[in-house]
Amino acid sequence: MKIGILGTGMVGQTIATKLVELGHEVKMGSRIAKNEQAVEWTSRMGQNASHGTFADAAEFGEVLFNCTHGMNSLDALQAAGKLNFAGKVLIDVSNPLDFSKGFPPTLSVCNDDSLGEQIQRTFPEAKVVKTLNTVSAQVMINPSLLPGDHDLFMSGNNADAKGVVRMILEEWFGWKVVIDLGDITTARGAEQLLPLWARLAAIWKTGQFNFHVVRPA
């Protein structure tokens, strides 16, 4: 499959690398066409890897991942061009974390709204699915780093899009438990998990953990 990755940071590179390893064609998009990290990544990954602007990556991909920093996501997606999202599954991995006042971060949008909803409202042509935002980059593409069952959440308005995303998460990335929370407004809960996540990561000095919802046997 052709996949566009918006963002060249740790999350974007980790997901893009996994997808190339799985045999997919991946274009990594950035604010500028020749982002240093994207150029280096492309030369390292070989023929199925390419890079370009946000618009190049969004046009290229049949499925898109938003891996930009949450504070910049709306600007980055605007730069990608609305028309490039039409009818496509847009997997929103970002979190609206504001570190401008240091640690702990606050959320730039929360409670009665979420970044997932803002993106869906701004790009009604896209099929936005929020997921993967509650785990570290390494756990996203390798859940077996952690023992036993642990869970991923998924939010979105389009059932078919969530079917595609479930396939990617389960078949490609190896997730065993993907909980469909409901429509895109449920992204609020998943994004508001981050303040707790950040405190736990600070205590344990690692992001290598995840939540499992325990229910009666």
Added chain:
Amino acid sequence: MKIGILGTGMVGQTIATKLVELGHEVKMGSRIAKNEQAVEWTSRMGQNASHGTFADAAEFGEVLFNCTHGMNSLDALQAAGKLNFAGKVLIDVSNPLDFSKGFPPTLSVCNDDSLGEQIQRTFPEAKVVKTLNTVSAQVMINPSLLPGDHDLFMSGNNADAKGVVRMILEEWFGWKVVIDLGDITTARGAEQLLPLWARLAAIWKTGQFNFHVVRPA
């Protein structure tokens, strides 16, 4: 031990009942001295159970539980009288859930503040420890309702108070994993878990579940 329970709802009754069963003297406090539920509870529980106003319960208890609805907690605690909290451990079980616009609820305070912090700021004489707010009343006092490991969070400024609370949670209520998140500002993360909790409860039509943080073996 003498314990004061502020609030006569499901959470207050469940905790109060468990404490009487364990042999403690418990006074349940309400806005009025002869709250119907508290009167009924007292007559059912026998000699170690009593009831009265918020102030009566707060004066009586060596350790206090705030089990009022979060939207009313500050008013209820004011009614209990600041002097009655001086030097005491105040276990804050409440959540600032606003259902005035229906489901899903929003949080009346969150992100850069929390109800736990508001209570600690308003009653600096109290040793506030936020905990138990992330599970249903039945799970609070009987964690073995759920299989395997699952976790409780704890936030507070006073280490000795957290020691007392850990003893209550582990020895009296049977909790195996109590994670000390840090000072009372970490209550933000625990309270912001509620929007996700509420969505999961709506999907599964039960509050009988809890989170476990999975870490590498």
